[in-house]
Amino acid sequence: MAYRETEKMRERKARARQNIIERTWECVAEGGFRSARITRIAGLAGVATGTIYRHFESREDLFAEIFRLATQREVDKVAEALNVYGNAVERLDNALRKFAQRALKGPMKAWALIAEPVDPKVEEERLVYRKAYASLFEQAIRDGIAEGCIPDQNARLASTCLVGAISESLVGPLSPTQTDIPPGQDNNEDELVNTIVCFCIRGLTGTRS
Numbered sequence: 001m002a003y004r005e006t007e008k009m010r011e012r013k014a015r016a017r018q019n020i021i022e023r024t025w026e027c028v029a030e031g032g033f034r035s036a037r038i039t040r041i042a043g044l045a046g047v048a049t050g051t052i053y054r055h056f057e058s059r060e061d062l063f064a065e066i067f068r069l070a071t072q073r074e075v076d077k078v079a080e081a082l083n084v085y086g087n088a089v090e091r092l093d094n095a096l097r098k099f100a101q102r103a104l105k106g107p108m109k110a111w112a113l114i115a116e117p118v119d120p121k122v123e124e125e126r127l128v129y130r131k132a133y134a135s136l137f138e139q140a141i142r143d144g145i146a147e148g149c150i151p152d153q154n155a156r157l158a159s160t161c162l163v164g165a166i167s168e169s170l171v172g173p174l175s176p177t178q179t180d181i182p183p184g185q186d187n188n189e190d191e192l193v194n195t196i197v198c199f200c201i202r203g204l205t206g207t208r209s
Contacts, residue, residue: 017055020045024066032112032176033063033122060121067122071113071129077102078136088144089205092137096166096200100193103170111174114167130167134159141204150204162200169196 023044027036038059042049056062081095103110118126138159144150173192201207 013055016047016051020047020052020055020062021066021069024062025070028066028070028112029106029109032108032116033118034116036063036066060119063119064121064125067113067118067125068129070109071125071132074099074102074113075129075132075136078133082136082140087147087149088140089149089201092140092144092162092204093197093201095136095140096162096197097193099166100170100196101189103174104189104193107174108176110170111176114174115171130160130163133163137162144204151206153204158204161203165200165203166196169199 020041024036024041026044027041038049038052041062042052045052052062056065078095078099081098082091084091084094086094103114113126134156136159138155141150141153141155141158145152145155
């Protein structure tokens with residue numbers, strides 16, 4: 001008779017897998033992907049290292065799954081920020097602002113998702129989600145063109161410029177090696193966010209609005 005996995009066994013395996021995912025994200029949130037060593041994850045999860053490989057084929061597969069789950073949350077937050085009352089420029093302003101604010105609130109998490117050197121499989125996921133952000137911005141730009149608050153332009157290319165601009169502008173401030181903070185600017189996150197958003201909106205509209 002062929003072996004059949006019971007519902008209880010499936011639930012137990014699902015809980016074990018979720019436990020591994022949560023402990024891995026704890027490590028990443030604390031020190032980036034570089035600090036998420038399999039032995040440490042196993043210790044936090046209370047399992048043997050071999051157990052992790054029964055749920056994930058490799059370390060890279062585990063990290064790719066962590067990246068997908070964490071980044072999808074951020075994409076959802078951008079979509080939520082775009083789904084507010086106002087014209088397209090106001091909605092884009094809100095979404096860009098929330099993106100930057102969330103990144104600065106959790107710098108190590110954001111560094112891991114935006115710029116930390118990672119394995120090729122995780123880098124592939126990073127490119128997928130950059131496209132997801134761009135797709136959301138593209139639709140908002142198209143809305144703005146239709147509304148007349150954004151000049152006619154290539155919405156697809158403009159959306160990728162937004163993703164590149166906001167991501168690149170946050171690399172320095174988020175970097176765990178960043179130590180050169182100008183005097184009197186250690187708590188000046190509002191100015192940083194305002195500057196980033198102003199630059200992006202001016203690039204789309206040619207104005208400061």
